[in-house]
Amino acid sequence: MIDYQSMLNDEVKRIKPSGIRRFFDIANEMDNVISLSIGEPDFSTPWHVRQEGIRTLEDGKTWYSPNRGFIELREEICRWLKRRYHLEYEPKTDVVVTVGGSEAIDLCIRCLVKPGEEVLIPEPSFVCYRPLTEMAEGIPVTIQTKQEDKFRLTAKALREKITPKSKLLILPFPNNPTGAVMRRADLEQIAEVVKEHNLMVLSDEIYSELTYGETRHVSFASIDGMKERTIVVNGFSKAFAMTGWRLGYAVGPKEIIGQMTKLHQYGIMSAPTMAQYAAIEAMKNGDSDIDYMREQYDMRRRLIVDGLNSMGLACFEPEGAFYVFPCIKNTGLSSQEFCEKLIYAEHVAVVPGDAFGECGEGYLRVSYSYSIKHITEALSRIRHFLKTLN
Structure with a gap:
């Protein structure tokens, strides 16, 4: 018998599986489950974007792209960033197209962080930053964001965590799971600490x-x-409902993007060709799609925040993304206990807040990237569940 445990990388073995997927997997094995656990738009990719992908296949455009991505897409990304966020980048040198935003995050951390250097991570936040830092032999240093600060990172909290080993700050905003958004005044204060x-x-x-x-x-x-x-990381999954197309990008100083491209070249080679052509169409002609989906999410946001607050689960009003982060401390249950009891009793799947960092204990992440009907039924079941606890 081969001792596979001895063969495996110890760093990989120490990493815990994603806390998001656990309840999603349980839900998949049960009948009549309403899942509010996954951050995936319930909209299909807009038809004109899908058409461009289909046309690409029909025309036989199935070859590799350049490592950095097609220049046409990189040019469109730069035009998009200038138009939407007043950012100017050089498409030939300052952009790399990746397989989802997740790959871009991994490339950035591996290129910037040396063994023993510290990465500052505001939490609660998405689950990938800590393990990717550890795999790069960096040291994750968490910074707790608080509800009284609207879950925003403050300059004071950042400064308190900085040491001579601090190298990289991750800014995960708009935030998953809290829905927090940083305003310009907040960012200007953070910028002073970054420069200092x-x-x-x-x-x-x-x-x-x-x-x-x-x-x-x-x-x-x-x-x-x-x-x-x-280094700005973005992608097409959330804004354009293109999760399965697996396409993201990073922009930044050419010296860093060049090194990220080198890692991408050896590990991935290039992002999917069909997805890149579809993304060009999305950026050129997809503004109205974004506006429509944002309006629908906003309606759902108000419904779910009001519903949770009305049943006694204090809910911070999120200003971005498509998640709410209600507090369940008044139930006397831990986040894990609440989610387990809820899914088995009422067949509703949500994610425990501690999946996004220890400071998420006492909260839940509930996604509203689902239909009004779906959300309304889930709220009804949660309300019934709380009555049984009382």
């Missing part, structure tokens, strides 16, 4: 198009002096 301590920044802006109200997303790279310190 000579940090680099990975700004994960995958939910940039999903903000609500009159104030739109502000890219950290647009803050004075931050473009040269920032």
